[in-house]
């Protein structure tokens with residue numbers, strides 16, 4: 463696998479540029495908060511460079527990708543989803559068209575829709591949906607119900623990770639119930655979103671470790687609502703310590719940064735806290751800095767970017783962008799030649815008159 467370089471150079475303000483992937487984001491109408499979110503709302507929060515203080519160092523953070531699902535397909539009204547699997551997922555795909563920092567996961571509705579709907583979406587929109595999403599609480603169904611199995615078959619066929627809302631022990635979204643279905647599809651990556659929301663996260667961590675020790679499922683987790691207000695990061699500390707030392711070795715590749723933005727304090731009317739997205743990122747990154755010393759930066763790179771890039775197979779995007787750039791260069795040889803001539807001439811004039819003190823490094827961030 464080609465590994466992306468995600469730490470950019472120090473820019474002219476003295477801040478380091480860092481790339482991130484938020485693997486858990488939503489748009490659409492969410493009944494519990496009586497709110498409707500759009501891609502525009504998401505990008506207002508994460509679409510601009512975020513200036514953070516990480517371990518006492520200024521850092522510019524860019525969210526390169528937001529992985530988004532449509533809440534309208536996850537949300538029941540009068541006993542049925544507001545939008546069905548076809549409409550809800552296609553509506554979000556349309557809204558996301560042309561936005562390179564938005565990637566879409568298809569919402570699945572076991573018990574309400576059918577896996578054939580999802581297969582139709584995937585075959586008619588190749589490469590457009592990067593994963594599947596399940597919410598066994600919002601669309602109530604126990605995560606281990608056989609009705610989910612045809613969907614997992616589709617995930618296996620199309621090589622897609624499955625993001626599951628995970629919650630209270632014993633509930634529909636109990637981590638152990640999710641583990642049960644994941645065990646039936648041991649080559650399909652299954653992500654425990656929130657690492658057991660509303661719990662102390664111990665059950666979800668135990669389930670992950672058990673699956674790794676038994677080597678019978680491919681369980682991941684995301685960090686949404688985990689230590690999001692606690693920069694000491696006690697849960698993340700335990701999670702990382704235990705995943706670092708499994709009988710299969712270091713499995714910290716199983717952790718993905720995610721937020722659940724723009725829900726709750728990120729953007730919900732009456733709950734929103736200004737800059738909460740930056741506060742959350744600072745807390746999680748600083749928790750890793752505090753607890754993992756010289757290993758912290760490598761862990762941050764994995765959890766905030768590389769793990770998701772690898773799991774969701776996004777490394778080709780960078781190669782594709784480079785390819786497109788060179789295609790444009792080829793097609794526009796004459797124009798580019800003229801531009802380069804004037805740029806060169808301008809540079810020569812500038813260099814001749816440049817003050818000696820002006821020795822700033824290049825500001826263009828690199829991503830390979």
Ligand SMILES: [Zn+2]
Pocket residue numbers: 486488722
């Ligand atoms: Zn969510």
